[in-house]
Amino acid sequence: MPPIAQDTFLHTLRAIVGDAHVLTEGDLSAWELDWRKRQRGKALAVVRPATTEEVAAVIKACVASGISVVPQGGNTGMVVGSTPDASGTQLVLSLTRMNKIRTLDAANLTVTVEAGCVLQTLQQACEAQGFLFPLSLAAEGSCTIGGNLGTNAGGTQVVRYGNTRELCLGLEVVTAQGEIWSGLTGLRKDNTGYDLRHLFIGSEGTLGVITAATMKMVPMPAAMLTAFASVPSLDAAVELLGLAHKTLSAGLTGFEVMGDFALSLVRKHFPQQHIPFDGEDPYCVVLEVSDHDSEAHARTLLETLLEEALQDGCVLDAVVAESLAQARALWHIRESIPLAQAQEGLNIKHDISIAVSRIPDFVRETDAQIAQAFPGARMVAYGHLGDGNLHYNVQAPEGSDAEAFLRDQEKPMNALVYDQVDRYNGSISAEHGIGSLKREKLAEHKSPVALGLMRSIKQALDPQNLMNPGRMLKP
Structure with missing residues (x-):
């Protein structure tokens, strides 16, 4: 872009969102460097809109100037999918100012939230009203709902509640042309044509910008108990999982496995954490049961499961958390593995x-x-x-x-x-997700028919290829 045209473009952006929210100078590493520090790009500018209307205006300005857009939430992704390339020609659209919880509908068991809301903030807001928002992952203190939706995040409670896709009932999206689609109805049944929300969930910002979502809540369980068990093999862990499904049924909310070397990294880099067992067993499991009856009922079910598993030999030893603090400490061991890897x-x-x-x-x-x-x-x-x-x-x-x-x-x-x-x-x-790190591999391992359909959708919704280009699909 010629200097004069670039100046005009930046002036347009400042008129939309305000001078303070168009960043072009200083340390922009928070937006240009990916979480794993694998790649650092160079942004033409970082723009931080506060409303959906501002997002739409920014996208229209980008369309008029042919500027590509990289939507970004908490920038906690693992596959270099939300940072700019090195060209200095891409706009980073940071949604972190759009962080409001718009409405909480207790009767409908839904909460409508803006894309820049931090996941932990949403969890706490739901909990304050007696509800559980069941998406939980290690980065929940910094990742955002928009990013969770853009990558269809999973986390530790997928066993019962599903991925982010299963938790979403509606979206608000700014299209690649700068139009606003408002689909925040919160309806559980709506057979009026193609389900557009599913196109945008998991699309990694390549089709449009998710600006808000209506998400499911569930009543807060009466009790949530956590157990930590050592197992002799992965086969035994799978056997334990089968017993857990049989004994706990829908009460089983999380089931995580950890190899001993993964746990040894936590011991090495976070020695203040207490791991229940000494590391002589090849694998450990952390599992969680939720119960809408009582803590006593949940504990009886969990102890029944562990007693049977000990007798069968698929569990060598086990502990059950006696308090919320102990439960959090056990989960923190699992959540610390990625950080321990980074330290290593x-x-x-x-x-x-x-x-x-x-x-x-x-x-x-x-x-x-x-x-x-x-x-x-x-x-x-x-x-x-x-x-x-x-x-x-x-x-x-x-x-x-x-x-x-x-x-x-x-x-x-x-x-x-x-x-x-x-x-x-x-x-x-x-x-x-795929981002840029797995883009070449996707082309090798996805069927040609599937790739052709994906390219057709991309071409139909983003014919100028301005939305997060070079991510997911090869040009």
Whole structure:
């Protein structure tokens, strides 16, 4: 863009959102650097609108000038999907000022919230009214609802409540042409044509800008209990999961598995945390039961489950949290694994999904292949076993140059793991999305028919390719 045209464009943006909310100078790393510090881009400007109407006006200005837009929430993504490229020609549209909870409808069990609202803020607002907003993940103190919807985030309670998609009843979206679609009805039944919200959920900002959403709430359970158990193998963890479904039924809300090396990183980098067992067992599980009867009823069910599991040998030892503080401490162990990995150094992440029944065989087989092909590689396996989502990550060999390992081994490592995922009829992305890191791999592992349909949708809704270009789909 010529300097004069750029000045005119920036002047237009300042007239829309105010001078203080168009950032072009100073340290913009909070918007230009991705959470994993894998890539840093350069923004033409960072624009922070306060209303949906301002978002629409900004998009129209971008359309008129041919400027591409990168929508951004809390910038906590794992696949470099919400930061600008290095060209200095892309606009970062930060939605963090749009953080209001508009309405809470107790009778309809819904809450309408703006896209920039931090997830934890929404959780607390619902709790204050006696409701549970059941999306929960490690980044909940900084991630935003718009980003959760844009990536169809999962988290730790998918077993009972589903991904973000299942929690959403309606959207407000600014299209790639700057028009506003208001679909915040909160209806559970609406068969009037294509369900447009599902196009935008999980689209990673490539089709339009989600500015608000109507989300489901549920009544706050009478009790939520957490248990932490050591298990002799992944097969035993799957067996325990089956027993949990049988004993707890819909009361089972979360079921997470953690390999011993993943937990050893927490011990190393966060020694103040108390992990119940000494690390001699290969895997541990944290599980949660919710009960609308009473804490006594929930505890009876959970103790019945663990007693049967101990007798069957699929659990070696177990503890049940005796207080909310203890429960939070147990969950904090699981949530600290990504941070401990980051402290240990650069690593290769695989956010994959496999049918639960096949995960033990997948891990055994793939671990062996990696050990042979990449001697010394350290496997950091953990994740949402209850819904088949495994974070199958790889740390560089101890004492090695992590940057060199990442540079030289990431591509062949990904090829090995994703080929195995294909063999097991799984998915190369379960909850983190595609972004730019997995764009090439999506083209290799998604069917040509599916890719063709996706490109047709992109072309129809964003014919100028201005919405987060280069993400998800290859040009």
